[in-house]
Amino acid sequence: MQVVITRPTTDALIEDCCRELLEGILPGLTDETLKLRLVMTETVLRNAAVRTAHEIAWMREETAVLLAYARRVVARHGSAALRAALADAGAGPADSLHLVDVADCYERAGQAFAAALAAAQEAGATDLVARAREVLRDRIATEKAVMASYAVVGR
Amino acid sequence: MDALGPRFERFLAAVEPDRAGRVIACEAITGGYSRISARAQVRWGDGAEETFILRGDPPPGSGVFTSDRDAEWDLLSALPAATSVSTPVARWYDRSGEHLGAKAIVMDCAAAVSLQDEMARAGDPGSLADLFVDTFAAIHQTPLDALPDRMARPADGPAYLDGVLSYYDRMASRYPGSAPVLRYVSWWARAHQPPPVPLGLVHGDCQPSNVLVGPAGPPLVIDWEFGHIGDPREDLGYYTQIPLEPNVYWADPERFLGRYRAATGLTEEQVNPQVVEYFLIIGMAALLEQLLAAAAAIGGGERPGIMAPYLINAISHQYDMFLAICDRLS
16 A cells, blocks of 8 residues: 555645745745736646645536436437447446546546537537536536636736 | 848839838737737838838747638728728738748738727726727628628628537537537537527637827727628627726626717617627637647647647636536526
């Protein structure tokens, strides 16, 4: 069994790095371009801290929702593409909790969901399309949580 | 003066061999999201001084937003004869990058300030908002046959729109993580197409920051790297998401659109707040693809620079806007 130091958690470590960047390094910079790059780096790290604390749980939860939707659609409007996408989703490394495997399963589930949405749209199944919209709303809510301190700035 | 100064001086010796130009100052311009820009002051052999803007490609594999410098040069060169709107005087082009280290356009530096800054300073930006609307209405009415042959010319408005929505479908296939949202949005957009308008010249980065105003003379429109022939309402939709304050569209949408309709002759059915929202989706397509490509590059082990991971949030932000538009306009 591999042993890891559980405290501080990864997100706490990253947040500590963020503080170091903002409080320890940024005040000493005079070059405006470097300052801007450091602030953007800190934002990326702060977002990563939020993600790392939750992303495996988020992806696994949403994977289940995406696949449930695809199965619901296939029961009424099964297309070859949808069946193939569902089969592919079932072939993913579903038991693994390693991040790369969880992300793989999540992407496969997303493909099945997209195929199911296309089947529902093609069939004119407004109830299923409306349900897809609810799923997407939840996905965006999660992504907004990750955005954390990100501020939209002008190009 | 950084290393660009001596390079620029050698470039001047090549393009103006009889004028003995010396670069007496050269500094980077920060804040741009796409190109590498610098301002250079030159003293010629006869004592005259001029200031130039150098606008070049970032190093290959770096940055997020890409555009074709050859196409930008061709467009900049054609615009003075094609449009009533003033554009930067394009002086020289290092087409191969052999002198300046990357393909780079050299333009006159205007003694002017950003219209966005002027709006921010003004207590009531109403007249400046009108100037902004009139400027872009004039751009949109540029005769297309005066534009460079190399610019893609869709058959008509509906064909152009179909092309953009197909582009979204291709993005969904290329970037599986985004497929759910992109498939939903493109399906919705196909079912809710607004009445068509004639194709026009689209600036592609429509915002007051890209309009310069001076103490005299007409406004100068800069940053043409995303200029293309398309549906002019893309520029209006694009501007709605510009976060810099004041955003004069959101300050008074009816006034903004009323003036635009009066200037262009388009009808209220063709241009209204709902249509403008729809065209946010259309107007963001190319930039979204570049954001997705940059995110994928990081995932593939490339290092396009800190801007790429920083702007991953912009993808989420756009999806949030797109889905909200689908909800509001359904």
